[in-house]
Amino acid sequence: MEQQLFWLWGGIAVISAVMMILKRNPVHSALCLVVVFVSLALLYVLLGAEFLAAVQVIVYAGAIMVLFLFVIMLLNLETEVRSQGLSRVAFKACSLAGTGLLLLLLLGGGAVKALRAMAPEQVSGVPGNTQAVAELLFTKYLLPFEVTSILLLAAIVGALVLAGKRD
């Protein structure tokens, strides 16, 4: 059951990611990206990471997609999109690179092992691991958590400075 569901959500994620790239209309691409985010959230649920799934939907599918849509509106991409797409050479190069990466991941089990070794210790408190995440976040990873606030502060100032009028 779990295996089948993984392939279902994973398949939906990959297909909508490909659709996102191939769609000419940027708003359609944005919609495909929402589908990718939601299916990733479902994959997180499958892993037992409910908190991460909720964050994925609230932050990515919610806030970040709103920003993307505003940026699409801001740039008014439509006229450009109609006239020029991805060039044939670029398309071929991208698909080659993508296939290569896929092969590398499938064949090179070493890469997967290396990624596993890099991952921090598993957080798998049985019902609802929000508590386990919280305990790690506020004890062991306290400094990164506090530094995040400075990062967010930089984001606030940066957004205002970039978008503000030049004097």
Add this chain to the structure above:
Amino acid sequence: MNEGYIPILFMLALATAFCVVVVILSRLVGKRQDSSEKLMAYECGNIPTGNARQRFPIKFYIIAMLFIVFDIEAMFLYPWAVIYKSLKLFGLIEMVLFVGILLIGFIYIWKKGALEWGSRNI
């Protein structure tokens, strides 16, 4: 996977199936008579004026950006609230520090006038 999610999965499947069935049924059973009035973009009954794609003011972008930042801040409050009792005073100090730093940013945008919609500055 947690067994508790089976009902949610069932509901998801049911909702998807319902949408698909209704759309296909209305295609099969219903009559389709397209006219230019019917295919016009619906703007609450008014006659549409131009394309929906217009350049938006940059203010929308700033609001979206600030929304993301404070959304992430709120996300950090959830795990904190879950174990708040076991952290005791230490947890409170941690969070006051975190929120305090972001409060500086909030005061900054307020003073800068980024939250005013109508006027000046940005």
